[in-house]
Amino acid sequence: MTTSPDSAEPSNIQVPSTSQAPSNSQVRANTPAVDFRTVDLRGRSLSLAELRGAVPRARQQTVADAEQKVGDIITAVRQRGFAALSDFALAFDGVEQAHPRVPAAALRSALDGLDPAVSSALQESISRARRFADGQRPADVDISLGDGAVVSQKWVPVARVGLYVPGGLAVYPSSVIMNVVPALAAGVESIALASPPQKDFGGLPHPTILAAAALLGIDEVYAIGGAQAIAAFAYGVPGEAGTPALEPVDVVTGPGNIFVATAKRLVKGVVGIDSEAGTTEIAILADSTARPAFVAADLISQAEHDPKAASVLITDSVQLAADVREELELQAASTKHSQRVREALSGPQSGVVLVDDLDQGIAACDAYAAEHLEIMTADAPAVAARIRNAGAIFVGDYSPVSLGDYCAGSNHVLPTSGTAAFSSGLNVTTFLRAIQVINYSEAALGQVSGHIVSLSGAEDLPAHGDAVTVRFQGAR
Template sequence: MLNLIDLRGRTPSTSELRRALPRGGMDVASVVPTVTPIIQDVKNGGAAAALDYGEKFDSVRPESVRVPDEVIEQCVEELDADLRSALEEAIARIRAVHADQKPSEHTTELASGARVTEVFLPVERVGLYVPGGKAVYPSSVLMNAIPAQEAGAGALVVCSPPQAEHGGWPHPTILAACAMLGVDEVWAVGGAQAVALMAYGDDSGDAGELLEPVDMVTGPGNVFVAAAKRVVNGIVGIDAEAGPSEIAVLADDSADPTLVAVDLISQAEHDENAASVLITDSPELAEAVDKEIGTRAATTLNADRAATALGGQQSGIVLVDDLEAGIAVADAYAAEHLEIHTRNAADVARRITHAGAIFVGPFSPVPLGDYIAGSNHVLPTSGTARFTPGLSTHTFLRPVNIIEYDENALAEVGPHIITLATDEQLPAHGEAIKARTERADGAAAHEEIGEEN
């Protein structure tokens, strides 16, 4: 069922691997011309324009952009008890991990009277996008809101598409998750128009609401949401342009083919463009996994979606000579999710340098991280894990340096500054230093004369 890429018998370069390995992704650039007019219309027309687009694309127009408090509270009151319990456990674990991620202020003493302090200031107002298309994703509320809260963000706005079957409001489970986290500002807007409204806000009063713009937009979405984030980047900060979900499994002949197969299928059911890749030095395991997938993928609830993803060019089995070659391939692929099913899996995991998140051994599957491991499931896709981290508390913090030198400390390095400024032909920089050091020298000389008299 899966495409086969046989790399045995040779040592491909990184360049060759980038061309040979299966890869999905989204052509965000091709959609930018489509979303740019939408963003411009919302920039000029505010909430009314956003609601117009929602009516056009989602066939529903909510009574207001902001979901009333009583609607949100009703959703949490009516939440299924088992689902509420599961969300509470997930919230506790995610909060514990992300609370520990917050760095501490620290000061570096460079010399007497010369110090630099680094402080971490939170993004003040954060906009979180939560999809509402093929599935309901309360986990996305948790994964985006909790890190922002642990960073100390002053205010959070959640945007999620209106649902005709739910009175024009976002899905009740989304609203319940918001209530459980104390997020009371939820906008019933989806798609590119939601990203635009978060970026520009609306203070015209035309829609009867004051909608303050945010400073940063995070969260997953389809290609139109990703393109909209690209367009508004710079007006607001963004996390990343998340592509379709992807999983790679690095396995040897000790792996259980059933567990590998069900994990590959689990990510394939996300989206027709999702990528599922097995990297192994065992032809026997490859054959067994492919057979299991052929049997199991047909019986899953989202069988058609999974079959399309598993049979696409973005998915496949990569055969390598040995574990060393497998590690090299895994690093070149830089998967969003990488599972390690090998002997000494923990040691192998420590040798991986490129992955969004690494799942060690047979009892740490990707769905654990999707919901309740405590780690974040908003991760870099399409190979960007080589240079981009996943969402975390750090995402919502801005390191700021506080520089404090006294007179003597500045005088000590002043000549070096003047030398560097002269070399760069920026004499005014040097003059700014001389104005201080010469004044200090003059004051010192005057003090010496006074003492002599």
Template sequence: MISRIDLRGRVLSRRELLEVLPRAEVDVEHAAETVAPILALVRAQGAAALRDLAERFDGVRPQHVRVPVAVLQQAVESLDPDVRVALDETIRRVRQVHAAQRPADFAVQVAPGATVRQRWIPVRRVGLYVPGGLAVYPSSVVMNVVAAQAAGVGSLAVASPPQKDHDGLPDEVVMATCALLGVDEVYAVGGAQAVAMFAYGAAGSDEVDDETLCEPVDVITGPGNVYVAAAKRLVRGLVGIDAEAGPTEIAVLADGTADAVHVAADLVSQAEHDPLAAAVLVTPSVELAGAVEAKLVDLVEATFHRGRVATALDGSQSAIVLVDDLEAGLDVVNAYGAEHLEIQTVDAAAWADRVTSAGAIFVGPFSPVSLGDYMAGSNHVLPTGGCSHYASGLGVHSFVRAVQVIEYDADALAQVADRIVTLADAEGLPAHGDAVRARF
């Protein structure tokens, strides 16, 4: 069901740990070879290519590439009342957290008459991708849209794959969520072609399309499969991206006090996303490891997506890692850099404070990853594949830029003029010094 990696009695360097720890193998470079012609086709043919590609990959040819506003409103009206209540609460909590994320402007007077300010400016327009393959994710609509709105982005567009059983429209709850959030620019476009549409823009090709179907954006965010990740890689530089998201990951650092049912259930919950999903338990407790293995057998058999879950847990990306103690376990999880990291130990908060690499940290037995997926208020679009060593999850910071504003008066510039000239000459750039001299 799930393999074991026994690191007890071994002292490993960071490099050695990275070699032995499980990780999903995702060949983005190979996928990029497949994706490049798709990007070129969309760039050249616009909506005509988007319809052809939907028919090829999604099995349906959408009449409306851009979803009519009336359809979005109808989706809200037909939304299950309980789902509406749950979405409203998720939106409220996510807005509350993201409102606190916006960085503050500042001004520093480095000398009389010499001021440097920093302003945070939102990007002009963003394209937000919401997957719709093995599952549909209205929760991802919330995470993407609320973060961009909290940043002050003025123009937001959402793309989600057309559904064969929904007349070529995106999932109805996805559309309803967009409408609840005030987003009326929604496209029935999936995969790499959605990334291309956002990056290059797209001309209309049908009598139901506007002449310009979609304007290009400045930033593209949102999770997706390997082809979405490859497309993001190819357009990076033309536009900003959040990350090349890979299969989801959960790591659990647990000691013998952890409840095996909780741990096993949490591993299964993330494994149901994808056959490539990674589920990793790091523990010094052989007893807990055995109990979790036993519980997994029962839980996998009972779960709805049992085939998908079994494949993920049995894959090389998932394992139970045995360590000598929690200190060694901390080294392992910091080297692994999981997208989601749960701490289920005595004094869990103290251990969590010592974690240096994770997309999000879930502390204690009543903070499961599922909470963060929906209702915690945090963002669930997080770095995968070890990218948490250098990258953050999605947030307000993903949609703003820091711009420095420099303002010196004549006396302030005169005080440093000679030193500027000295440094300019030292670098062999005398015209830099001349530009200062010209003012005196």
């Protein structure tokens, strides 16, 4: 459930009021048809490079302008600290801000005012995410390579993390859970969370965001949005005139728009990051056994995130493709965010990919490397086992992506834009470091000393060998 719009990139999408919603027939009469395009790969033998070029993709965004703007934001935060953050809150969010730290009383109030049904749902989501995260921590290992020769690897949590939860077109308490739970499972002791200030809520983040943080015991929360939040986490902000400092972190995680992703790219190396996430995407591999209504509903569920969201159907059934198109028209007409959905489904990033058979469909899936991949085929578990590239795989008719967004126990912060071919979703190891420990005795070193001298000579680094031989020439 990677997101895009955020406080540093105001959206001009107008969501119609639900108080006097038009009928389905009125909506269909007054809105354009969904232009869900077709990419026909049938009868073509394509290389991996050709497949990657053929599957639907969003038009490449220009980052040069974003980099200049984000670079200026980072410089301002480093030079002017909280004063710069206040200026950005006013410019981007329309909020006057003395200090971005959310008071403890506001966190308690948000939790106390949380709708009981939402509270119950968040607690169930937290419980399932914790059980999955607790099972992810890798074991430390000790390997004996001979008497007195032991090499170990231990996993150590980073000391402090900064977690970003976006604002924009929706509210994302689920992203609080997805960021916080694996950090806690890793053993991180210092966790800070930032989310954009909201003018409608007195300059604080959305109360449901605050309530989710309070449920998880996170009390260091900041009303900071966009690239400026990433800059503040990476470099810290010194305290002034009695105001508390915002200490720098070791790792920054969380999705956001192009400005957030660009900021993470620019601070990478100063801090660790999870990924440079782009707009959300779903691919569905389906055959003639799939239910068109289910397929269409799941494509729409991702399209409602953002007009640039990607929804892709990969199938060898022309009839299924036609039936899904009919369902998309029906369901898009009645969904709340119809305009947003139609724009996403009609964009170059969305469409049907027609393939000859299941083998070509699997190859297309691996070339696309979807953030979310659903398998709706006969023997879906066996097909899912053949997939190599995906952020998360949802198997069968009753594992929709929205399950993973909220209550599956899995994490919804996942790689996008084809990066699932080489990267993983957010998990416990994001917040851990593997430290190798070497413990050799004198005798154990002596057994390999000749090899070390030989290799150091081969690399023309004789002092490396001398550092070993000196230990066997008597004490000095």
